[in-house]
Amino acid sequence: MEKYSLFLASQANQPYFYILLLADLVLRGFALWRSARKEQKVWFIALLLVNSMGILPLVYLFLNREKATTKKTTKKIAHKSRKG
Secondary structure, three states, X not given: OHHHHHHHHOOOOXXXXXXXXXXXXXXXXXXXXXXXXXXXXXXXXXXXXXXXXXXXXXXXXXXXXXOOOOHHHHHHHHHHHXXX
16 A cells, blocks of 8 residues: 555656546446446446456456447348338
Protein backbone atom coordinates (compact mmCIF):
# COMPACT_ATOMS: atom_id res chain seq x y z
CA MET A 1 0.00 0.00 0.00
CA GLU A 2 2.92 2.30 0.70
CA LYS A 3 4.05 2.07 -2.94
CA TYR A 4 0.73 3.45 -4.15
CA SER A 5 0.76 6.35 -1.73
CA LEU A 6 4.29 7.25 -2.83
CA PHE A 7 3.20 7.04 -6.47
CA LEU A 8 0.28 9.41 -5.91
CA ALA A 9 2.26 11.75 -3.68
CA SER A 10 4.48 12.74 -6.57
CA GLN A 11 3.12 15.71 -8.52
CA ALA A 12 4.60 14.30 -11.72
CA ASN A 13 2.54 11.09 -11.49
CA GLN A 14 -0.86 12.65 -10.85
CA PRO A 15 -1.77 13.14 -14.54
CA TYR A 16 -1.22 9.42 -15.14
CA PHE A 17 -3.54 8.61 -12.27
CA TYR A 18 -6.28 10.83 -13.69
CA ILE A 19 -5.87 9.31 -17.15
CA LEU A 20 -6.23 5.81 -15.68
CA LEU A 21 -9.23 6.92 -13.67
CA LEU A 22 -10.93 8.40 -16.75
CA ALA A 23 -10.17 5.31 -18.86
CA ASP A 24 -11.61 3.05 -16.16
CA LEU A 25 -14.74 5.17 -15.95
CA VAL A 26 -15.30 5.10 -19.72
CA LEU A 27 -14.64 1.35 -20.04
CA ARG A 28 -16.81 0.52 -17.04
CA GLY A 29 -19.68 2.67 -18.31
CA PHE A 30 -19.60 1.12 -21.77
CA ALA A 31 -19.37 -2.42 -20.37
CA LEU A 32 -22.22 -1.78 -17.92
CA TRP A 33 -24.36 -0.33 -20.71
CA ARG A 34 -23.73 -3.31 -22.98
CA SER A 35 -24.35 -5.90 -20.23
CA ALA A 36 -27.61 -4.18 -19.27
CA ARG A 37 -28.72 -4.08 -22.91
CA LYS A 38 -28.03 -7.82 -23.25
CA GLU A 39 -29.73 -8.51 -19.89
CA GLN A 40 -26.63 -10.17 -18.42
CA LYS A 41 -27.30 -9.61 -14.72
CA VAL A 42 -24.26 -11.49 -13.39
CA TRP A 43 -21.85 -9.49 -15.55
CA PHE A 44 -23.61 -6.25 -14.65
CA ILE A 45 -23.25 -6.90 -10.92
CA ALA A 46 -19.62 -8.03 -11.26
CA LEU A 47 -18.72 -4.97 -13.33
CA LEU A 48 -20.47 -2.72 -10.86
CA LEU A 49 -18.84 -4.14 -7.73
CA VAL A 50 -15.35 -5.26 -8.76
CA ASN A 51 -12.78 -2.48 -9.02
CA SER A 52 -10.07 -3.76 -11.35
CA MET A 53 -8.88 -0.47 -12.94
CA GLY A 54 -10.31 -1.39 -16.33
CA ILE A 55 -9.22 -5.01 -16.55
CA LEU A 56 -12.63 -6.65 -15.96
CA PRO A 57 -14.46 -4.28 -18.35
CA LEU A 58 -11.85 -5.00 -21.03
CA VAL A 59 -12.27 -8.74 -20.52
CA TYR A 60 -16.06 -8.43 -20.72
CA LEU A 61 -15.96 -6.27 -23.86
CA PHE A 62 -13.50 -8.64 -25.51
CA LEU A 63 -15.52 -11.75 -24.69
CA ASN A 64 -18.85 -10.18 -25.69
CA ARG A 65 -17.84 -8.26 -28.78
CA GLU A 66 -20.35 -8.08 -31.59
CA LYS A 67 -19.49 -9.23 -35.05
CA ALA A 68 -19.37 -6.52 -37.69
CA THR A 69 -22.35 -6.72 -39.98
CA THR A 70 -22.14 -5.84 -43.63
CA LYS A 71 -24.77 -3.96 -45.58
CA LYS A 72 -25.75 -7.16 -47.41
CA THR A 73 -26.41 -8.98 -44.13
CA THR A 74 -28.48 -6.09 -42.83
CA LYS A 75 -30.53 -5.98 -46.05
CA LYS A 76 -31.17 -9.75 -45.93
CA ILE A 77 -32.38 -9.52 -42.33
CA ALA A 78 -34.65 -6.58 -43.15
CA HIS A 79 -36.01 -8.39 -46.23
CA LYS A 80 -36.76 -11.57 -44.23
CA SER A 81 -38.57 -9.61 -41.51
CA ARG A 82 -40.85 -8.00 -44.11
CA LYS A 83 -41.86 -11.38 -45.55
CA GLY A 84 -42.54 -13.14 -42.28
